[in-house]
């Protein structure tokens with residue numbers, strides 16, 4: 258087990274400059290996407306629950322930089338950034354948040370249920386811990402079928418207090434599942450701090466009694482995250498050795514877009530944002546090393562703003578799902594008594610108060 262006390266400093270001279278600039282572009286895309294998502298929520302374009310990745314951009318981009326196309330990803334409901342960094346276009350992601358037919362889940366899932374089978378993105382799950390056993394099952398399937406790749410079980414710190422988490426750790430080790438438990442430790446589960454909710458506050462230790470290796474990583478450092486995932490991914494795939502990563506990051510806002518964040522001291526939040534901003538810090542790092550100049554940073558910001566605006570325009574111009582398609586996509590294969598268009602039409606009438 259390791260606890261990284263000092264931030265790991267990657268030698269930038271040994272890095273590919275285009276790749277570094279791409280990480281920055283992706284992090285800025287996530288940042289702007291989430292800021293505009295918040296705005297769209299206030300404009301009532303988005304309904305239901307909505308959780309943002311603001312402050313967690315380095316964790317997400319670092320993870321995706323280390324994964325391979327054959328890997329699978331299961332996440333919690335705070336997953337907009339993950340599907341974007343996995344390479345899915347912003348338009349269909351925003352359209353899903355808007356509940357439109359062109360969304361990645363056909364407008365049926367919304368913010369908490371983004372999904373893209375082609376990208377091996379197995380979805381956001383709203384039940385805390387629900388994704389963890391599923392990810393272990395998928396990892397077991399990879400091993401059983403002798404296929405390459407690993408599975409990522411992304412979750413928040415609060416999820417590590419859920420029973421399903423421990424059952425999953427046990428089976429993952431016992432059955433040699435190539436799975437990475439990826440814990441985004443933003444310090445809070447809704448309004449409950451790690452110290453208030455967990456008898457073990459060093460989350461990287463939580464795999465110890467299952468003999469699962471754990472590490473703590475600075476979740477605001479995109480390169481540290483990428484390097485840790487790369488290393489543990491290789492071992493998980495080659496040896497069926499699961500691992501647990503505790504990625505310390507800072508949640509910029511409340512739990513969801515409607516949470517006023519009253520349980521945190523505003524001054525601490527302000528300071529936290531100032532010192533733990535992964536996007537701004539990475540821009541400064543690239544600038545200091547002559548990898549990104551002012552002009553490039555400015556043109557990248559313009560490009561990102563345009564791409565997010567195009568995603569919003571796409572979502573706005575997309576149709577709502579049709580009433581008669583209410584039961585489409587319910588089952589992967591036909592089952593007896595599946596409701597069809599007639600039942601759908603009836604349900605629509607009931608909803609309108611016509612029946």
Ligand SMILES: Cc1ncc(C[n+]2csc(CCOP(=O)(O)OP(=O)(O)O)c2C)c(N)n1
Nearest residue numbers: 335383384385413414415416443445446447
């Ligand atoms: C089984 C279950 N219990 C409670 C909730 C309500 N709930 C939604 S999010 C959340 C906090 C989870 O926090 P964490 O795992 O740290 O994830 P984060 O929101 O920080 O990404 C809770 C308790 C739920 N969705 N499912």
